[in-house]
Amino acid sequence: MVAMRGPSTSYELKRAVGHSVGYFWPFPHAQLYSEPKRLVELGLLDVIAEEHGRRKQTYTITEEGLSELRLWLGEPTTEQLQVRDVAELKLFFGELADAKDMLELAREQVRQHQQRIAVYEQMQLRFAGVPGVATRMVPLRLGLQLERAALQFWVEFEAENTG
Amino acid sequence: MVAMRGPSTSYELKRAVGHSVGYFWPFPHAQLYSEPKRLVELGLLDVIAEEHGRRKQTYTITEEGLSELRLWLGEPTTEQLQVRDVAELKLFFGELADAKDMLELAREQVRQHQQRIAVYEQMQLRFAGVPGVATRMVPLRLGLQLERAALQFWVEFEAENTG
DNA sequence: AATGGATCGTCTGTTTCAGACTATTGAGGA
DNA sequence: TCCTCAATAGTCTGAAACAGACGATCCATT
Structure with a gap:
């Protein structure tokens, strides 16, 4: 850093x-x-x-x-990627939950991931032209990919569980 | 649980x-x-x-x-998804690193994510038919999506930085 | 009887973490 | 001028999380 x-x-x-x-x-x-x-x-x-x-x-x-x-x-990197997501954790108990609750969870997750994606995209735009910063934007791209994957998942989940 | x-x-x-x-x-x-x-x-x-x-x-x-x-x-879920990935962390210092090292990092990440994906897919297959377990497999799907997104990122990164 | 692997659980010391708390600085308004 | 407020700069505390060594027991094989 x-x-x-x-x-x-x-x-x-x-x-x-x-x-x-x-x-x-x-x-x-x-x-x-x-x-x-x-x-x-x-x-x-x-x-x-x-x-x-x-x-x-x-x-x-x-x-x-x-x-x-x-x-x-x-050095070689041995540690696995860790994802800590209480939403995913809640998903594990889906069977026990109110269908309503799980649906609301999905909707909220969609909202949050969309928002996060927007922030990331903003950052990309802002630094797009700046010379020298290009390589610093690389990790951001990974973050963006992950966010988009999560978003997609929740959108699908919502679709599947909607009336 | x-x-x-x-x-x-x-x-x-x-x-x-x-x-x-x-x-x-x-x-x-x-x-x-x-x-x-x-x-x-x-x-x-x-x-x-x-x-x-x-x-x-x-x-x-x-x-x-x-x-x-x-x-x-x-309850509403306010905590954001957290990703802890030392590979991503290393990426932040890409400028300082040997190009060789970053390439090796990418290759290794590709390997690891592929392997992880294989494990997840195995699990999906194994439990595919079992009744009642279906909903339990849902979180796995999210994990899989995230892994695939990460894999894609590293593959691209490797391609961009090769020769 | 000896081995070894799966089961079952405790203990210790370190890191991480959240978040309250304290100070200082500097800019702008009354 | 004085006041206030946001930004800056940093400390402290107690609670959780964590890694991983350690101690037992059970059971099936050799």
Whole structure:
């Protein structure tokens, strides 16, 4: 996260993460403050303490940090994709639920996924022309694909279960 | 989870969960032992202590538990779908990585998603004819759709970044 | 009798997480 | 000028989630 935009403060990271990774993999901002500290101790980040009488720490990645990062990028990825979706969880109990409830669930999911897709498409548009950002948009495309797949599923489900 | 199959032990749940929800939303089995206890205290489950000299607790859902469950199923679902995928995370740093590494990442992802899809399709086939299980297969379909979307993405990505 | 696999369950320590809480800064209006 | 409010910057706490080692037991084979 750090390296991509040059030196950053935790707050800046928080914002950057907020509308990128954070969209599909949210995590509490407090970690954006505690993690850098850990990484500094490991020698992977440096602090460029500045202005404002000690508040506002700016971090840069060190050479070592960068090579660690690249190492990680080159490692095989064994973890499976995880999907956490309480809607899907509810689906597991479909038999027990009111048909009405499941239908409402589907409708709501359709709404939410449509909305999310709209947001993603907005982002794509906004950054479409900007040079250099192109590669950063790649993960967004995956997110979009997944959202669309989910949307399609719920639309079908709704159709099947409608009167 | 409990209600769908009638009274169960934690171990049975562990297995059942293992090849259903657990596929896309894994969690440690220890919770399958601690949670029921909590739910018993809340009056949502009953213990049918049996045989084996006190080991092996069998749980049933109570009337109250069932109505709580139904209540939950009827509640609006506000949580967004979460996707945790370290491959996608790595993609965010694509600029910094070796092109080679990203290509290998893509290839590996293609492999993994194909394999996962195969497993899901197997499951679908196996339970295709079995009566009563039909509705239980619904969430699987969503999982399958998502996997296919991911696969498609990585295939495209690989194509774009090859030679 | 010994092995080993499936069953059954506990325990420990670490991470993650949600979200409340505190401060500071800077811009704009009364 | 002073006030207020939003944005910025960061800490803290307690609760859940998590990984994974560990301890038992049962049962079928060798």
